[in-house]
Amino acid sequence: MMHYFCSDGMEIPMGLAKAFPQIQMVDQRSTLHVSSGAAIVWLHLRPGRTVGQQVQALKQQVPGAYFVGMSDLPNDLEALAVFSVMAKGYCNTHAGAEVLLNVASVVQQGGVWIGESLMQKLLGMPPAAPQLDMVAETWSGVLTGRETEVAKAIAVGATNKQIAAQMGITERTVKAHVGAVLDKLKLKNRLQLALLVKDR
The missing domain is CATH 3.40.50.2300 (Response regulator)
Structure with a gap:
């Protein structure tokens, strides 16, 4: 090797x-x-x-x-x-x-x-909430186009600064989008979001 x-x-x-x-x-x-x-x-x-x-x-x-x-x-x-x-x-x-x-x-x-x-x-993550199971296959349908872009960027490891540069918006706007995404999908953090998005 x-x-x-x-x-x-x-x-x-x-x-x-x-x-x-x-x-x-x-x-x-x-x-x-x-x-x-x-x-x-x-x-x-x-x-x-x-x-x-x-x-x-x-x-x-x-x-x-x-x-x-x-x-x-x-x-x-x-x-x-x-x-x-x-x-x-x-x-x-x-x-x-x-x-x-x-x-x-x-x-x-x-x-x-x-x-x-x-x-x-x-291994320590609690089982997904029922509402998360319902949106797992159609998570992007719950989000706006901009929120979907932000979610996909988070799934590949982009920082707020990188997302802001890619989308031509401010970091403050990115934070607002992240907050809205987590709220709509009933997630606690970016790690859970990345796990939901990365394989779909």
Whole structure:
């Protein structure tokens, strides 16, 4: 199994270098030809672009590889966005070699490394309320066009600032839309919204 680290300007993290001494640097312009499942690309996620944009661009250049998102400040919404674009794992950029070896082992065996924090939140979530079951298949029909755009952007990990820039509106307006979406769908937070929207 080959390992590659993709980043704009960051050197290979110490944990990756220790876990995989033969790891190579690649950038967003690299095109690699690898057999399906024969390589893992560790992608250093950058602020300013959505996770979807970053992963999809690299998938076109390395179509046969597995992808693991690496974040300097991991959070559950970003993790969901990573998994929504079919990446195989998500972890801290500065994780230790032992953790990274575990991630690689799970990914190589066809699994997904979801991380303890997100797993606990997903397992600890209460069952969906009856009204949520009713809107699960038609959630967008409950929302306005703008609210649907905001909901879909949240599902791929966009921040309020990114959504505002994409839609040409203020962050304050985005916050108002988010509040309306959560209220209409009877959800408590963005994580629940992302889970509802991401597969539909």
